[in-house]
Amino acid sequence: MKPKDRHELREKESKPIVEAFYQWIEACWVNTLPQSLLGKALTYAQNQKKYLLAFLADGRIELSNNRAERSIKPFVIGRKNWLFCNTPGGAKSSAAIYSLIQTAIENGLNPQAYLEYVFKQIQQHSDIGVEKLLPWAEEIPVNCKMLVKKS
Known part of the structure; x- marks a missing residue:
């Protein structure tokens, strides 16, 4: 698949899932203690957001290493x-x-x-x-x- 096609497919299918995931994270912050295991996981996911979202910006980026x-x-x-x-x-x-x-x-x-x-x-x-x-x-x-x- 060409990078341009992969980018378009990710915009269509992956972007809504990633956006829903980060909306869920925001909703979880209200009732989560920061030092709990869930709080640490949410913090980690939030801190890694720009790296995770990079695959949406460039179709040449592979999803795994x-x-x-x-x-x-x-x-x-x-x-x-x-x-x-x-x-x-x-x-x-x-x-x-x-x-x-x-x-x-x-x-x-x-x-x-x-x-x-x-x-x-x-x-x-x-x-x-x-x-x-x-x-x-x-x-x-x-x-x-x-x-x-x-x-």
């Missing part, structure tokens, strides 16, 4: 393996390569094909600009892109 958490999960799991890097330089190099791979995946690229392309370009053109090698660059060839199944 699940995608970001999924992309770092292998990093967290792999941490134990990195304990065995012999030097800080080796650990730094491993982290840099891992970062390149994850960024390629997040940009819809096949990491192996992408890295092969990047290394060949660096080897053949020592003066190539880094912006032409970034995963989102228009110069990245089609054979580096993963086929994404539409559901």
